[in-house]
């Protein structure tokens with residue numbers, strides 16, 4: 001039986017409390033491209049603990065000096081990325097590099113954890129760092145259970161009144177209902193739920209957090225946020241890229257598993273949940289889980305479309321089809337696009353269709369949530385019937401252009417009574433100086449200060465898989481239909497048909 005110890009969350013904006021962070025998989029892609037640049041941004045913003053050390057674990061043989069050099073190059077490379085566009089801050093970069101220690105080892109070997117324990121202890125002692133530790137598992141999901149088990153056996157997850165231990169795991173959190181439950185059980189054998197931080201970097205994006213701010217800090221939206229006023233909702237996460245170098249991963253994953261139970265359902269939950277009792281982690285996560293539990297079972301045949309991209313073109317340049325990509329089987333049935341219609345069985349949303357679509361190889365990169373309002377009950381303008389009125393739409397733009405747009409009708413100047421659609425536009429970049437973050441800064445900092453609001457809880461993960469499980473089962477059948485769409489297009493025709501039966505249509509990408 002694990003002994004429960006509560007630790008108070010620290011106020012946002014203060015430097016995080018003194019701790020060590022141990023990254024497993026420190027030589028990998030995620031660490032290099034996102035995690036270390038995020039730590040660099042945190043040190044620049046004064047949010048990293050004053051007494052801090054990073055212990056980088058990987059199997060490559062190298063010294064701390066060699067690893068620091070590797071990181072210096074990585075951060076310099078990503079500093080030219082648009083997210084890190086400001087000049088490299090050499091002072092803070094050096095400050096960060098100085099607290100990085102490399103520990104070579106094989107994390108599947110139990111003996112390694114004794115060495116790690118000693119290393120952590122030595123670093124804590126010689127740098128007067130408190131006993132708090134974040135373990136970041138930047139490794140494939142199949143290792144999560146065994147690493148946590150070994151950390152537990154080595155007493156590395158043991159907390160005290162004055163110190164905490166937390167573990168961050170990266171998605172995917174299982175590949176179906178069963179495996180997500182198994183993973184939860186494996187983690188819970190050694191950890192309390194509150195020690196587990198399930199990272200979905202989408203939730204760290206300012207615009208995703210802004211969904212809650214927009215809904216619950218502005219009195220004008222919430223009264224309209226229900227079946228009386230909303231006709232339907234469209235959630236789109238569209239990517240232009242194909243599978244790139246991730247074919248091995250994608251072939252066994254596909255668009256559904258990769259995007260829907262995690263990113264897309266988190267957007268769905270934030271958009272449709274009831275107002276939480278407070279902004280505390282559990283109050284928010286209770287509401288998100290509750291709304292996922294209210295999703296009506298989806299009919300796979302009538303309410304979902306899966307598709308795969310075939311050769312096409314963009315800007316007159318040829319684009320490969322999915323089956324022509326390196327590492328993809330010529331007979332692959334993996335979907336690269338998924339669209340579905342769902343409804344929510346509660347009083348707020350009964351009868352309001354919600355359409356979701358996500359895919360690769362599409363015409364543009366665009367993530368947004370579009371709330372389409374109902375038309376007025378009657379048109380009083382001559383020669384203008386209700387169908388000709390353009391609907392009011394509130395579009396929450398998540399990427400690449402972050403902000404919100406309210407679309408409404410206005411009179412076209414002139415003697416005739418003509419209505420034109422106009423846009424009231426808010427762009428984050430016009431109002432706030434901070435560059436949009438990749439999401440990792442916020443989430444790593446939140447974990448250090450003990451705020452789990454933006455991390456997924458075990459019941460919410462399982463609830464997501466439960467919604468998609470009937471579709472996964474249905475698609476296992478040999479004759480389950482797989483549509484196609486041309487790379488560089490807006491997706492398959494079949495996806496349009498999901499809406500057209502009810503007289504609705506997708507917003508153009």
Ligand SMILES: NC(=O)c1ccc[n+]([C@@H]2O[C@H](COP(=O)([O-])OP(=O)(O)OC[C@H]3O[C@@H](n4cnc5c(N)ncnc54)[C@H](OP(=O)(O)O)[C@@H]3O)[C@@H](O)[C@H]2O)c1
Nearest residue numbers: 025027028029030058059105106107108138139140141170
């Ligand atoms: N990359 C992304 O953009 C991204 C985005 C979102 C989520 N994620 C998730 O983040 C996690 C990490 O992804 P990644 O792309 O960074 O993976 P990766 O590039 O394969 O990194 C994993 C690192 O761990 C090392 N490693 C593997 N087995 C080891 C062992 N037994 N002992 C010590 N080190 C070992 C690997 O070394 P070898 O190279 O020698 O195997 C590699 O350096 C995954 O769960 C992934 O799903 C990644």
